[in-house]
Amino acid sequence: MTSLAFLRAGPLTTVQDLGRPGLAHLGVPPSGAADRSALELGNRVVGNDPDAAGLEASLVGPTVRFDGPAVVALAGADAGATLSGRRVVRGEAVVAVSGDVLELGRCIGGARAYVCVRGGIDVEDTLGSRSTDLLTGLGPAPLRDGHVLRIGSEAGLPPPRAEPVVAAPVEPVLRVVPGPRHDWFAPGALDVLLSAVWGVTPATNRVGIRLDGPSLERRTAGELLSEGMVTGALQVPPSGRPILLLVDHPTTGGYPVIAVVATADLSAAGQLAPGDTVRFMAFHP
Amino acid sequence: MTRVEVRAAGDRGALLEVADNPAAVRVAQALRRELDELVDVVPGHRTVLVTWARDAPAADLATVAEAALAGAPVPRGRSVELSVRYDGPDLTAVAGLTGLSPEEVVARHCGTVYDVSFLGFQPGFGYLLGLDERLVVPRLDEPRTRVPAGTVAIAGPYSGVYPRESPGGWRLLGRTDAVLFDAARVPPALLAPGDRVTFVAQ
Numbered sequence: 001m002t003s004l005a006f007l008r009a010g011p012l013t014t015v016q017d018l019g020r021p022g023l024a025h026l027g028v029p030p031s032g033a034a035d036r037s038a039l040e041l042g043n044r045v046v047g048n049d050p051d052a053a054g055l056e057a058s059l060v061g062p063t064v065r066f067d068g069p070a071v072v073a074l075a076g077a078d079a080g081a082t083l084s085g086r087r088v089v090r091g092e093a094v095v096a097v098s099g100d101v102l103e104l105g106r107c108i109g110g111a112r113a114y115v116c117v118r119g120g121i122d123v124e125d126t127l128g129s130r131s132t133d134l135l136t137g138l139g140p141a142p143l144r145d146g147h148v149l150r151i152g153s154e155a156g157l158p159p160p161r162a163e164p165v166v167a168a169p170v171e172p173v174l175r176v177v178p179g180p181r182h183d184w185f186a187p188g189a190l191d192v193l194l195s196a197v198w199g200v201t202p203a204t205n206r207v208g209i210r211l212d213g214p215s216l217e218r219r220t221a222g223e224l225l226s227e228g229m230v231t232g233a234l235q236v237p238p239s240g241r242p243i244l245l246l247v248d249h250p251t252t253g254g255y256p257v258i259a260v261v262a263t264a265d266l267s268a269a270g271q272l273a274p275g276d277t278v279r280f281m282a283f284h285p
Numbered sequence: 286m287t288r289v290e291v292r293a294a295g296d297r298g299a300l301l302e303v304a305d306n307p308a309a310v311r312v313a314q315a316l317r318r319e320l321d322e323l324v325d326v327v328p329g330h331r332t333v334l335v336t337w338a339r340d341a342p343a344a345d346l347a348t349v350a351e352a353a354l355a356g357a358p359v360p361r362g363r364s365v366e367l368s369v370r371y372d373g374p375d376l377t378a379v380a381g382l383t384g385l386s387p388e389e390v391v392a393r394h395c396g397t398v399y400d401v402s403f404l405g406f407q408p409g410f411g412y413l414l415g416l417d418e419r420l421v422v423p424r425l426d427e428p429r430t431r432v433p434a435g436t437v438a439i440a441g442p443y444s445g446v447y448p449r450e451s452p453g454g455w456r457l458l459g460r461t462d463a464v465l466f467d468a469a470r471v472p473p474a475l476l477a478p479g480d481r482v483t484f485v486a487q
Contacts, residue, residue: 024325024334025313026466026474027404126468136408137449138468180292180300226405226412228327228334230298252329252405260295285296 002068002151004117007101009143012058014132015121016114018051023127024251030231031133031247034206034270035076035112041165042075042116045093047157052120053130055143057113058205059273061104062143064115066096070151071118071160077110077168077271093118093160109168110271111204118160119152134206135248171197172272174265175283176234181224181256185236186217193234193242193258193280200276206248208235209272215240216258229253232261232269234280244269289350298336301350306402306414308354309333310479315353320344328403328478330412362401362479367446369395369437369484373457379439382422391486393417394437394458399444401480409448409466411476416444428454435460437484444484 006013016039019032033039033056040050055062061079066072074081074090081088084100096102107113123130123140132139143149182190196213203210216236228251229235234242235255242258246269261269262283272278289312290302301316303309306328313328316335320342327334335346371391380387399413406412416439424440429452432438436447438455447453448465461484465475476482 021324021336021338023408024327024336025404025478026472027406027408027410028473127473138408177293177295180294225330225332226403227300227329227332228294228325228405230294230334230336232295250406251327252403257294260293260298262296264296283296285293 002066002070004149004151005065005067006062006143006145006147007065008063009145009147010057010060010062010104013062013143014056015053015123015140015149016056016131017053017129019131019247020127020129020138024228027251028127028138029133029135029248029251031129031131031139033114034247035110035114035267036270037267038076038112038114039116041091041163042073042114045073045075045091045160045163046071046116046118047160048116048118048120052116052152053123054114054116054121057104057107057115058111060106061113063101063103066098066100066102068098070096072096072102073116073160074113075116075165076112076114077107079104079107079113091165092162107273111273112271117151118157119154122150122152133248135250168268168271171277171279172268173279173281174269175262176259176280177262177283177285178259179257182258184219184224184256185258186219189216190258192216194282197277197279200272200274200278202274204272204274206246208246208249209244209269211242211244211278213241216242224254224256226252226254229257230260232263232266233257234259234261246270287351287354289347289354291347294334297338298334299346301333301335301346303331303333303350303354306330306400309403311353311359312350313478314359315349316346319349330402359479361481362477364481364483365476366483366485367437367461367463368487369459369461370487371459373436373438373459375456376458379420379422379456379458383419385419390420390458393420394439394444395484395486399482401476401478401482403478404474404476407448407451409474409476410445411482413444413482414442416442422456424454425456428452432457433460435462437461
């Protein structure tokens with residue numbers, strides 16, 4: 001069976017599938033690919049089920065060697081990938097032979113690049129998922145130089161098929177549903193959220209994105225009792241600057257949530273990188 | 286009938302507000318039982334968060350919740366006894382903050398039956414309500430970067446046990462050998478909302 005050897009793992013490369021939904025009542029975060037659409041696209045291209053495990057690389061991608069034949073596709077941010085020197089176009093399946101080296105560079109047009117292999121990454125699952133959860137340590141450890149991963153069986157999979165990859169907008173506008181705690185904020189705070197241009201700070205990871213911009217003022221200073229949190233929640237700590245919760249977020253929290261990013265825009269949120277700017281617009285489903 | 290307020294939590298979620306934690310536990314159990322289309326049902330202190338995938342709930346959430354609260358109370362959960370070595374680094378500080386001796390702090394921490402109100406923060410971390418009022422102390426100004434697994438701690442109205450080594454801002458009273466969370470176990474979490482917990486000093 002083919003394996004993948006990590007010659008250079010990159011600053012943060014993890015195994016991700018579609019995560020561990022349905023366990024939040026135990027304190028288990030959803031986890032899974034931060035840009036779920038990209039992982040699903042990459043999996044479709046190589047003929048996998050949508051929830052097959054692939055690699056998620058943050059900011060700078062890994063360099064891996066195939067020890068056997070494999071069919072591979074790139075998705076998400078453009079990491080300038082080459083396979084033994086030949087450029088790999090995102091959304092197209094390419095065939096690797098034993099000894100081929102897939103090299104990813106710095107991510108452009110997003111924070112995260114995805115590598116999907118036909119058959120999926122074959123690691124043991126934890127609570128039904130192969131995803132690495134950085135908050136809790138569930139799932140496989142982040143990849144290190146020298147690690148080797150096995151590729152799963154291709155038996156029964158449909159043939160690969162290419163798909164176009166649409167470039168992400170330079171300054172995305174994410175749709176948000178106001179609430180559930182917008183009434184904890186001063187009148188006008190929601191308008192400030194929706195009119196400001198927000199900066200993505202370096203304090204950004206799979207747990208959440210700290211945004212920089214004007215302060216969202218509270219109506220009252222009271223403490224919120226801890227309540228369940230969803231991915232995409234814009235949680236506002238006492239500083240007034242919101243934190244956009246991503247997939248490895250704690251399942252409960254005590255800061256009021258002024259609005260929640262719409263499901264269809266969560267993948268775009270998962271591609272925000274430090275230094276990017278982002279805006280929000282109201283969405284009433 | 287008790288009214289339950291339902292707030293939007295994104296386009297595929299809702300937050301139900303109820304009167305108290307027992308109500309949250311009851312409503313969560315009813316929603317989990319009756320609505321298969323829900324992905325997550327997460328009790329909080331006085332709330333229940335629900336999420337769904339493509340199919341929105343077929344039934345009205347408030348109606349299901351209000352019916353659950355109007356019905357007979359659900360039986361209480363299991364009783365769990367946790368054996369504790371009270372040698373935590375904050376025992377003396379808690380004694381200082383409360384005007385009690387360390388022995389009295391231990392006696393009061395062991396002297397009540399706690400209700401598991403909800404789980405959060407880390408897998409298997411139960412927020413236990415029922416703390417002796419004299420032991421209500423604020424969390425640390427500066428959280429510790431490392432709190433060992435099994436550490437028994439208090440903060441505000443809660444007591445809890447850290448399931449694994451993690452950062453933490455609660456005041457540390459002691460340690461237990463109990464395994465609060467094990468992904469390979471069924472169920473993985475030792476505690477569930479509605480369970481009752483007692484601490485026993487070793």
